[in-house]
Amino acid sequence: MMNYETDFLAYQLLNIYKGRKVLDFFAEPLFGDASGRSYTRIRFEGTTVIMMKVANIKPGEFGRGDSFNDFMAIRNFLNGFGVKVPEILAVIPEQNAMLLEDLGDTTLFKLIENDRKNKFRYIQDAEDLLTDMQKRLYNRTKFDTPADRRKFSTKLFMDEFYHFYEYMIAKRIYHIPYKNLWPKLEKYCLKISRELANLPYFFSHRDFQSKNIMEKDGSLYLIDFQDALMAPVVYDLVSLLRDSYIVLSPEELDSLVRRFWDTNEVVRYFFNDYASFEHAFYLQTLQRKMKDAGRFVYLNQVKGKEWFVPYILPTLGYVKDAALKLGLERVLELLAPYIPEFDDGGTK
Numbered sequence: 057m058m059n060y061e062t063d064f065l066a067y068q069l070l071n072i073y074k075g076r077k078v079l080d081f082f083a084e085p086l087f088g089d090a091s092g093r094s095y096t097r098i099r100f101e102g103t104t105v106i107m108m109k110v111a112n113i114k115p116g117e118f119g120r121g122d123s124f125n126d127f128m129a130i131r132n133f134l135n136g137f138g139v140k141v142p143e144i145l146a147v148i149p150e151q152n153a154m155l156l157e158d159l160g161d162t163t164l165f166k167l168i169e170n171d172r173k174n175k176f177r178y179i180q181d182a183e184d185l186l187t188d189m190q191k192r193l194y195n196r197t198k199f200d201t202p203a204d205r206r207k208f209s210t211k212l213f214m215d216e217f218y219h220f221y222e223y224m225i226a227k228r229i230y231h232i233p234y235k236n237l238w239p240k241l242e243k244y245c246l247k248i249s250r251e252l253a254n255l256p257y258f259f260s261h262r263d264f265q266s267k268n269i270m271e272k273d274g275s276l277y278l279i280d281f282q283d284a285l286m287a288p289v290v291y292d293l294v295s296l297l298r299d300s301y302i303v304l305s306p307e308e309l310d311s312l313v314r315r316f317w318d319t320n321e322v323v324r325y326f327f328n329d330y331a332s333f334e335h336a337f338y339l340q341t342l343q344r345k346m347k348d349a350g351r352f353v354y355l356n357q358v359k360g361k362e363w364f365v366p367y368i369l370p371t372l373g374y375v376k377d378a379a380l381k382l383g384l385e386r387v388l389e390l391l392a393p394y395i396p397e398f399d400d401g402g403t404k
Contacts, residue, residue, distance in 0.1 A: 059083070065148070066098050066107055069155040072146035073105070083107070092123060097158065105145060106159075110152040118219075119212050120283050124152045126202040127282035133201045137192040140277040159277050165266035165301050176308055179296070182269055183312060185276045186292055187320040193259050194322050203259055207286035213249035213343055217241075220350035225394045227357060234394055244387050248343055252288055255336050256326035260287035264295040266302045289326050290333070294340045298374045300348055300367040306377075313337055335382070342378040342387075345371050372397045 062083050070078040081100035092111040097104055110124040131141050143157040164182055168175045221238050261268070261281050268280040297304060297312055304312065317323060317330050327333040349371045352364040376398055379387050392398050 059085075062096060062107075065109065065151060065153055066096065068148060068151075069107060069146045069153060070098065070100065070105075072148070073155050098155070104158040106142070106156040108154050108156055112152065118215060119206050119208070119285060121202050121206060123282045124149070124154075126284075128154070129202050130281050130284050133203075134189075134278065134281065137189075137196070139189050139192065140275055141281070142277065142279065159270040159272045159279070162271045163267050164269040164271065164276070167271055168266065168302055175302070179302070179304070179308075179312060180315070181276060182266070182296055183293075183316055184319070185269065185278075186264060186296060187316065187322075189261075189278075190258065190289075190320060190322045194325075201259075201284075203284035203286060207257060208253065208288070208291075210246075210249045210253045213252055214245060216347035216350075217245040217249065217343065219354070220346040223350040223353040223357065224346075225391075228353065228394075232393060237390065237394065241387070241390055244384065244390075248339060252339060252343060255288040255290070255340075257286045258289040258291075258322070258326075260285060260289075260291040261295070262287065262291070264292035265299040266296075288336060288340055289323055290336045290340050291344070294337060294344050298341050298345055298378075300345075300352075300371045300374075303370050303373075338378045338381045341374055342382060342384070345374040345378065349375060369397050 062085075066081060066083050067078070070081060078100055081098055084097045084099065086095040086097055086106075094109045094111070096107040096109075098107055108127075110127070128144060128147070131144060134141050142159055144154055145157065146155040148154070164178060167178050171178075218238075221241060225234050225237065261278065262283045262285055263280055264278075268278065270277040270279055293313075293316055297309060313334060314330070317333055323333055327336065349368055352368045352371065355361040355364045372395060376388060379385065388398065
């Protein structure tokens with residue numbers, strides 16, 4: 057069915073891109089997952105491009121900024137350091153719209169889904185992408201990107217912890233009262249948040265996971281980087297290796313965490329030894345995956361995106377595993393009466 061508004065916007069962007077009128081094209085809407093952006097594949101003259109339209113969402117939720125302008129600024133920043141990102145072909149700022157290079161449909165997630173026997177190798181490649189990015193950015197001398205103007209603070213960590221409590225517990229229906237849970241849980245969350253806020257920080261993509269890494273012509277590209285910020289240097293590694301969409305075995309996880317330490321001199325600069333690096337990894341895992349579990353419930357309840365529900369269980373498995381690794385059994389004891397999923401399994 058023809059969408060005249062979408063088609064007219066595509067027509068305008070194509071005119072800018074080609075410097076002439078392009079009248080013969082076809083616009084195909086694409087699945088947008090959790091984002092506030094819509095994507096459309098434009099087919100014309102034997103090729104394809106991607107139109108991205110950013111919704112007029114007020115910036116600021118969980119420390120996020122202006123998705124449209126930040127996308128362009130951070131894309132240009134990463135591209136300047138040789139990190140593979142999509143090209144911007146045309147822009148209409150007043151419409152919050154741009155035309156992008158088409159990277160295809162092959163995400164890291166799809167690569168693994170279609171070739172599970174090589175899952176470990178694909179994750180290694182993505183880990184190498186992260187190591188390469190951190191090495192490239194380590195020696196930068198300018199700190200003027202949108203990511204440099206925002207960071208994970210103790211308050212932001214706590215806001216995300218509360219998001220977990222609000223949607224994973226308070227807004228799910230239970231037969232037992234939960235009103236006194238947050239004051240008890242808050243003490244642990246605050247201690248974790250303060251410890252995280254004192255870790256060494258680095259430029260972080262913020263959502264470095266299998267659906268935000270694309271494969272094209274044998275190379276890996278990053279997308280969805282507009283929310284980048286300064287975060288604990290292990291943050292992106294946690295996003296990759298504790299990805300709710302791709303579950304690693306304990307042996308695979310241990311091997312990949314150790315491999316990252318061995319191959320990445322940036323993290324070895326920031327941490328005195330492997331034990332402190334590994335502790336930071338699990339501390340960040342606990343915070344990040346508690347937030348993610350609450351976020352999946354939120355996306356289902358508030359946004360009607362039911363396809364996130366299957367990922368709640370593995371995410372809670374990560375929470376359980378990290379808490380045990382950190383000796384925080386008391387946190388699990390507090391949560392267990394309200395989270396039956398803890399009894400249904402953990403990481404696989």
